[in-house]
Amino acid sequence: MGRHTNRDRSPFRGSQMEPSIRKEKRTERRNVLTYKKLRKMPLNLRKQAVREARNRNEPILGKKKKRKMNPRVVKTARRLRNDFDRAEHKAMLASTSEELRRILQDVETLSDIPHDITNTELRGEIAIAEGRATTIYVQRDGLSTLTVVLHQHEPTIAQLKRAIALISRAQHKRSQRERCEERLRRRGIADDSDERRQPVAVASSTGELVHSAQRNGHDHRAFVSWRFLWRCFGLLNVDTNQPIDDQRCSGRATLKELGIENAATLKFVHRVKYFGRQRQS
Known part of the structure; x- marks a missing residue:
């Protein structure tokens, strides 16, 4: 109890x-x-x-x-030195580009050559002067016609595709630079300012190199590789209205074997329309 x-x-x-x-x-x-x-x-x-x-x-x-701090954010002596070297390298490239542009403008014979001309374009100009160039015109949907000059004696379809990729990217970069310069000119920024000397960033490859990126009034830029673009698009000979089999002989077939003559006009078309769906390798 x-x-x-x-x-x-x-x-x-x-x-x-x-x-x-x-x-x-x-x-x-x-x-x-x-x-x-x-x-x-x-x-x-x-x-x-x-x-x-x-x-x-x-x-x-x-x-x-x-959160773990990103090691790249920490400024070490080595990273500071690399940043300084990178800035010096960019400044040297910008000054070299400006000097080359001035030299080309002073010479009347070379005034029509861009200062950032690629190796493929330069060899094409030399081949035109020597009278052994092969000129191909490539039409693009919604974009300007691409003029490709090949310097090889018997160019292959693989060399043509490589030249199309290089020249289209170079022209796209020039158009972006001109657009940027026009925008800076409207803002009243001087030519010798640091902002104008900044290089123009450009994608390695986008869908707008093949067709226009304008869809319903907006830019739809698909950042894809040229390998993907060649899977989706092929070339059509406008003169004969026949698609070009660029897989023939693993790309080693010459343009003459494929029926492409000098000053021929080609056009980008969807590959599935002419060759059907193929298994991706």
Whole structure:
């Protein structure tokens, strides 16, 4: 009897919560958002939970895991030296380009040659002067016709495709640079300013090198490789209205063997229309 009385009078007896209160507390702890719970969530649910907590002005409990600092952000002596060398190299390229442009403009015979002419274009100009060049015109949907000059004596289809990729990218880069210079000219920036000397960034290959990127009034630039473009597009001989099999002899077939003569006009077409769907290698 006395033992039961002592247990009822125990000070720990009153501190125990009722089952309903304990259940409510457990539910509250379960609904509280913590960083530990966030780490277990997938990315989409994690962003949604953080967004909802921010809208309710609720804090996220727990200890936030510190992000690891990107080692590239830390400026070491070696990185500072490399940045300086890179800046010096860019400045040297810009000054060389300006000097070459001035030299070409002063010489009347070379005034029509761009200062950033590629090796393929330069060899084509030399072949034209020597009278042994092969000129091919490539039509592009919504873009200007591409003039490709081949310097080889018997150019192959692989060499033509390589020249198309190089010349189209060079012309695209020049158009971007002219657009940038026109924009800077409208803003009233001087020619010798640092902003004008910055090089123009251009993608290695985009879909707009083959056809126009304008769709419904907007630019849709797909950054893809030329290998992907040649899988999707082929060449059509406009004079004979026949598609060109560029896979013949693994690309070693000459243009004459494929029926492409000098000053011929080709056109980019969808490959699946003429050759059907093929398994990608």
